[in-house]
Amino acid sequence: MRALLAVAVAAAVAAAAAAPARAATPGRVTIIGDSVLTAVEWNATPLAILEHGIPNLDLEIGVCRKLVGESCPYEGGRVPTLVDLVTGLGGEIGQTVVVEVGYNDDASTFPQAVEQSIETLLNAGVTRILWVNMHVWQQQYVQMNADLEAAAQAHPQLSIVDWASYSANRYSWFQGDGVHLVYDGAVAMATLLNQAILQALAPPPPPVRVVVSSPRLPVARVGRAFAVHLGASGGSAPYRWRADTAFPRGVHLLANGTIEGRPRVAGTFTLRVQATDADGHVGTQTIRLVVGKASRMAGWALRTRPPRTP
Numbered sequence: 001m002r003a004l005l006a007v008a009v010a011a012a013v014a015a016a017a018a019a020p021a022r023a024a025t026p027g028r029v030t031i032i033g034d035s036v037l038t039a040v041e042w043n044a045t046p047l048a049i050l051e052h053g054i055p056n057l058d059l060e061i062g063v064c065r066k067l068v069g070e071s072c073p074y075e076g077g078r079v080p081t082l083v084d085l086v087t088g089l090g091g092e093i094g095q096t097v098v099v100e101v102g103y104n105d106d107a108s109t110f111p112q113a114v115e116q117s118i119e120t121l122l123n124a125g126v127t128r129i130l131w132v133n134m135h136v137w138q139q140q141y142v143q144m145n146a147d148l149e150a151a152a153q154a155h156p157q158l159s160i161v162d163w164a165s166y167s168a169n170r171y172s173w174f175q176g177d178g179v180h181l182v183y184d185g186a187v188a189m190a191t192l193l194n195q196a197i198l199q200a201l202a203p204p205p206p207p208v209r210v211v212v213s214s215p216r217l218p219v220a221r222v223g224r225a226f227a228v229h230l231g232a233s234g235g236s237a238p239y240r241w242r243a244d245t246a247f248p249r250g251v252h253l254l255a256n257g258t259i260e261g262r263p264r265v266a267g268t269f270t271l272r273v274q275a276t277d278a279d280g281h282v283g284t285q286t287i288r289l290v291v292g293k294a295s296r297m298a299g300w301a302l303r304t305r306p307p308r309t310p
Helices: 002-018 034-043 044-051 082-092 107-123 142-154 185-200 296-303
Strands: 025-033 057-061 094-100 128-132 160-162 211-213 227-229 231-233 239-244 251-253 258-261 267-276 281-293
Touching: 002 057, 025 107, 025 251, 034 044, 034 057, 044 082, 057 082, 082 185, 094 107, 094 185, 128 142, 128 231, 142 251, 160 185, 185 258, 185 267, 211 267, 231 251, 239 251
Parallel strands: 025 057, 025 094, 094 128, 128 160
Antiparallel strands: 211 231, 227 258, 239 267, 251 258, 267 281
16 A cells, blocks of 8 residues: 555656646745744835835745745644645746745755755746845855755756855854844845845846947058047947958058058958957948059159258
């Protein structure tokens, strides 16, 4: 009987993993936390800081919450684990989920618990996971934070909210256990989470477009010195320049955007130039350079100039 039950459970888990993701609630942010976040939820000012600018925020905070398995007992009961909670929320879960859970989980099985939690969240239709790492008060949290970093490398939907760095050496933020927060710590945690959520919800910036200005180039003359400087806008200075087409003989483009030289041949030349900004964004532009023949009047004046008298 137990063997049959184990097979049935395994089949159910496999079916859940293979099932298509459900539709989470667009625009909603769900925060799933343990007792660390009670200091934020139960104090008006930290709670107001957390909620600022986030109109559809759902707090799911439970003392002694674990990621998987069975949460530890508290006041005669056990709150749902993250996996159970997500399954129970169904379509009420937000597309963006903040996770602040893990202190109650076994460090030896933490990577597997994280992986199962991520799978459950994605299957519920969550598109963005912000996972709060741990204040390093005990040595085990160093490895557990490294496990979270590894999970973020494997899952593009997962980003780390770096509470470990933000709270480093801030001993006054914590109760004696180095985990739970006093009032100042609650304000700090609320501030960090609010910033992380707003940044995640912000629309992506428009792509940087480097625009090469194409001034009306002066007419160059064969054999005469010529110089003109190109400009660019958009992106971040300085810009590096290069030619995408061959320039007429005797003329070249410098890396600073200056076209200079002494043209050797006349004609109208269509040139393509490229500017790359400090961050690697590229802009291109086609310009026209007209090179006229050498002036006959200038040569005639030189030939007919009378000799100077002694």
